[in-house]
Amino acid sequence: MIYVGDVMNNNTSELNRLEKARKIIRDIIKEKGREYLYDLTGIAGGFIIHKTDLELLETYVGPAIFSEKLNEVGVLHFGGAPSIHKAVGFNRTSAAIFSTIMALSNDITNVIHYVPKKPSHPSIPRSCKIFNLYYFESDNVDEILNRINEKTLTIITGATMDHKIVELENLKKIINSCNEKNSIVFIDDASGARLRLLYNQPPALKINADLAVTSTDKLMDGPRAGLLCGKKDLVDKIYNEGLKFGLEAQAPILAAMVNALKSFKLDNLKEALKRTENIDLSPLINAGFECEKTPTGFIIKNLSEEEYINVALKMLENYGIITITAAGMPGASKTLRIDFCSKDAKRLTDDYIINAIINSRI
């Protein structure tokens, strides 16, 4: 378990790292231009907005229009049914998770979390800690199944921060057990909502999850935001709690979420998948890096946290390559990950990327 107090000691160095990265990004934009930056995070996101949208983006008018549209396209994205499901926008996926745990905290005692590979995204144990809920995480299905009852909330991570995907059989087993025991089950499908589709898995609500959340900037061109979808009464309860603490997505973000969801195409991900299959990582291996392919890119596995950050900051400064390691939020995974999903990835050769990694370690 991670305690809020423990994590806070690490605050300053994380914020320093983030500010250093942001300064390098600013300098490159000022001195050379945006085209000399290459966002290979896979979560570059985007902000697609139409001129007609812009007139409607006020505090009270905006949400009235875009919350309805987001409901329509959001339910569709998760394979839900408009008669029983509802979709709403949160400022981030972490905020949706926090709201969910807050809203359910009076009804449950334990949160049980199945991750395809440990550890969990820190927002889940942190939220549990705040509401005094016992938190248990495991990558072993049986350990999860044993613990499900009416007083538990079961969370399943669809794909980890390093893009390891849940197996469909395990996913179904846990959901079915929750359904049988009348216990709420929630899929944290931040990137999984799209990555799982790439491997022919069904969307979350098609296989009877009560709730699911996804990040509209992950593996699609939307803004950084959390799309929460599920059974209407649950979503209402969670959204209403979130509103009280300012966790909901605001009108401009809602509008961009709608546009990105409408224009999402699985074909872009399929191209990234193909590029990953074809890339030759042997130069990296020869230079002493341990590599592993992910669905839409690869990760470097054998550096220390300090080395990861040094390499990532040099890659940013000297090659313009943005990674989560360098520019991610405090608490995000430090493992160096390269993702081919972004528009920027198409402007770079495999050689450029591989050389950038090798030369940044020296």
Next chain:
Amino acid sequence: MIYVGDVMNNNTSELNRLEKARKIIRDIIKEKGREYLYDLTGIAGGFIIHKTDLELLETYVGPAIFSEKLNEVGVLHFGGAPSIHKAVGFNRTSAAIFSTIMALSNDITNVIHYVPKKPSHPSIPRSCKIFNLYYFESDNVDEILNRINEKTLTIITGATMDHKIVELENLKKIINSCNEKNSIVFIDDASGARLRLLYNQPPALKINADLAVTSTDKLMDGPRAGLLCGKKDLVDKIYNEGLKFGLEAQAPILAAMVNALKSFKLDNLKEALKRTENIDLSPLINAGFECEKTPTGFIIKNLSEEEYINVALKMLENYGIITITAAGMPGASKTLRIDFCSKDAKRLTDDYIINAIINSRI
């Protein structure tokens, strides 16, 4: 004290009211157009964005650019000094308050809150409840001064939800006492950051507050968002906690905050102040309404909560007038308030507004 549990019972009706208002707004826009809506909330906000901004609104590139610019204009708005102060963006003022209380919760035991008129905005007691902090609010300065010590966080509301403004003498007394006792003092200047200027009060950091927050959609043309400003180390600590739970403002919002702060002019507020001084409310009084002028509009004081909501929804449906009573977030004040600060207010005569209120009660 308000408990999260108590408040949740009221969830459904509040959400129903909000959805009803949003549906009316959508119908008017679809059937007649945006020009038949008149946002008189005083917090219509806006979303000013330039074409050159739009290219930079991605997840990692956007914050790098706009967080730096927001820091510059934000510190200026609060009368701070760039060498000791820092400004950051939160998704909403409520989110900034929550983050502040969360980040300080290990260092303090009590939150003491001075409001010019009770009750407080609910986000403050709700946040205290979550972190098990004792909460005390009062409109009596001596009751506040007695309680300040090293283990307290003192919050001062600059102007209430109904726009009652703190007296400068009281504000200074409390701040000075906190400074002497080495105790953190935080001004909730949601609308006060601008309303107080209208009455020649100094901005928060000029009179030695440690922290201050304002809503960039209140009495200015910015997006709904919270601008937190104060001593660098405190702001860093609070922002970093907020990031972990997804409470920070995202890039498109940051960009619009910067543009709105740059273009803010006190003259617009001065015009609304003059209109308020000149408006004749006797038709309302003759029709049985108790009225009170606020700095930039007026409030109706003698209806029950149910009557307020009914009148506000009819004013929206039949006259296109948007009020916080009808379209505000759950927990917002239900008192019917008319504000002349918005662009829309300039398109309406005093008679139109007064008739709308009278005819909506029948």
